[in-house]
Amino acid sequence: MPIALIRHALFAPKRPRRHLPAPTELKRSYDVVIVGGGGHGLAAAYYLARYHGIRRVAVLEKGYLASGNTARNTAVVRANYVTPGSVRFYAESVKLFENLSAELDFNILFSQRGQLTLAHTDAAMRGFRLRAEVNRRCGVESVMIGSGEIAKLVPTLNLVPAERYPVLGGLWHPPGGIVRHDAVAWGYARRAAERGVEIHQRTEVTAVHVDNGRVVAVQTNRGRVACGAVVQAVAGSSSLVAALAGLRLPIVTYPLQAMVTQPLKPFVDPLVSSPQFHVYISQTPRGDVVIGGGSDPYPLYGTRATLDLKESLIQHTIELFPCLAGAKLLRQWAGIADMTPDYSPIMGKTEVAGYYLDAGWGTWGFKATPICGKAMAELVATNETPGLIGAFGVDRFRTFRLVNEMGATAASH
Ligand SMILES: Cc1cc2nc3c(=O)[nH]c(=O)nc-3n(C[C@H](O)[C@H](O)[C@H](O)COP(=O)(O)OP(=O)(O)OC[C@H]3O[C@@H](n4cnc5c(N)ncnc54)[C@H](O)[C@@H]3O)c2cc1C
Structure with missing residues (x-):
């Protein structure tokens, strides 16, 4: 038997080190x-x-x-909001996240792979142009891109989902990312x-x-x-x-649900969201696909996962990413969201x-x-x-x- 193993068995501390001091x-x-x-x-x-x-x-x-x-939560971090006050506020947060592993000497696994919000209508394109402009003026990187650039960024995305809502363009926000919450x-x-x-x-x-x-x-x-x-x-x-x-x-308080698939080979790098389809996805470094959407339609203090939401999230996810049709869902869960007017x-x-x-x-x-x-x-x-x-x-x-x-x-x- 290797000496190192014997030494470990005899002298290693028996209890794992506590991450937090014992309760007082x-x-x-x-x-x-x-x-x-x-x-x-x-x-x-x-x-x-x-x-x-x-x-x-x-x-x-x-x-x-x-x-x-x-x-x-689904760990989305971004700063591409609409009002200048919010953009500046969330931009400061992104900056703090960028340095947080060093600040805390604790790896939070911040992965800035960019966030893409899809526009399926002319109205959405107009709204996103305004957002891009406000973001730019507040010093936040956010640009409108066309479907050609989207195809390069996310080759697995269906640009003509069911031909209902073709992808006309998108708001591309490179600093967006996910964190180990x-x-x-x-x-x-x-x-x-x-x-x-x-x-x-x-x-x-x-x-x-x-x-x-x-x-x-x-x-x-x-x-x-x-x-x-x-x-x-x-x-x-x-x-x-x-x-x-x-x-x-x-x-007013609503349940908010999300779900995650089995780990898959990397197929999408940026976070992709579609306000029209009420769905957003990201693939974690482990390969699972995290899928979320809007809150439940009725106010409730409850964390029950529902079949309705599962069906609608899956349907819309597959419309955008047909390659996910065979993926298995591992978990679905809910939290409680306090919504202001x-x-x-x-x-x-x-x-x-x-x-x-x-x-x-x-x-x-x-x-x-x-x-x-x-x-x-x-x-x-x-x-x-x-x-x-x-x-x-x-x-x-x-x-x-x-x-x-x-x-x-x-x-x-
Ligand atoms: C499914 C889902 C997906 C989400 N996705 C995102 C996302 O991608 N990006 C994003 O930015 N946000 C997201 N959010 C929102 C985000 O999770 C929350 O806004 C954020 O975590 C709030 O953090 P918190 O510390 O204030 O609250 P919490 O983490 O909820 O902590 C509040 C704590 O207060 C405790 N508490 C309550 N009452 C009492 C009491 N009387 N006495 C003592 N303790 C009490 C609770 O037990 C709880 O632990 C999502 C939320 C959900 C549910």
């Missing part, structure tokens, strides 16, 4: 409580500890880390914990105590925790948790002093994880709203200054 007792008070241990909450905790020196922070998660939408959550969690942040899983916030217009504590299934500030980052439960603080949000998020202060919202992320919030965490940390540390998120306050629904991103969100996520 929940303290009676913290400077900041973050409700929600998804990517957003963990990122905010990390930036607070690393860049603002605020370390008496507790992340309270009712399930386990990233058990919400963070590890259910659970690695993002774990990377932030690990580095935040190293800096003293406490991460408490299976700890549900059940009430929020407000005194004289200011948040003073949260009630959990493990007792009361006093705090100076609360960041609410609970994605699909935003309205429910905000209601605990007496806040009413303009949010203008398809943009809500970030910022509320009428309860010290209670900050990171909500309304609908079908598109994963790509904002780094920049949202960074901006929320700055907001909590300074109580000043960073310019980059100024347009996304909840007040906009009272003052009718909406940030309409419906056209750029649709089925592209």
Whole structure:
């Protein structure tokens, strides 16, 4: 038997190294409580500890880390939105993603293979031209391309799908890509914990105590925790948790489904999305094809996968990629998406002093994880709203200054 094996059997540590410190007792008070241990909450905790020196922070998660939408999403990262404010915001996030593996010393497998949104009608072509122009003016690479260039980029794409909706052109966004989503959550969690942040899983916030217009504590299934500030980052439960603080949000909640095939030989490099067909796909480095679409048509708090959606996603995927007709589906799942009227998020202060919202992320919030965490940390540390998120306050629904991103969100996520 090789010596190295014997040495390993005798002397190697018996237990694998923990990625996170062992859970501690929940303290009676913290400077900041973050409700929600998804990517957003963990990122905010990390930036607070690393860049603002605020370390008496507790992340309270009712399930386990990233058990919400963070590890259910299809991991699309892009910045080709419609309004200049959104384009700049998401472009900052793409930049942070580009450096995130180094920042966290944790490989998040960011693969920038470009994102292509297909136009099947003249109206879509007009809309995409506008987007390309806004993107260009904001310094984001996005160009209109014709069907000839699309054929070169994606040779397996059917350019005349069922002759219903021929591909007229597309919006080509080279910086777009996919990321290993659970690695993002774990990377932030690990580095935040190293800096003293406490991460408490299976700890549900059940009430929020407000005194004289200011948040003073949260009630959990493990007792009361006093705090100076609360960041609410609970994605699909935003309205429910905000209601605990007496806040009413303009949010309607829908299930959002996705599915994945068996691993296949590489057949498509860029991410391809078709708003007309309500479908988008990407092929992971492992070869699986991840397929997603729009949210379910009825509001619901549920994560049931449905046959209806499976049928429509498969039909449209095969129209675009006939070569997938024989592929086997491995899994189908759902998350819960909090949709705002203008398809943009809500970030910022509320009428309860010290209670900050990171909500309304609908079908598109994963790509904002780094920049949202960074901006929320700055907001909590300074109580000043960073310019980059100024347009996304909840007040906009009272003052009718909406940030309409419906056209750029649709089925592209
Ligand atoms: C199928 C699907 C595909 C998607 N695809 C994309 C995509 O390609 N690109 C993109 O950018 N976005 C996408 N999204 C959206 C994206 O996943 C979310 O917007 C993002 O993950 C939100 O992150 P989060 O950290 O805010 O929320 P989550 O990861 O959901 O974390 C919130 C956490 O809060 C916890 N929680 C809730 N209530 C309480 C409580 N009372 N006390 C304590 N903890 C609580 C939950 O358990 C959960 O873990 C998709 C979503 C789904 C469902």
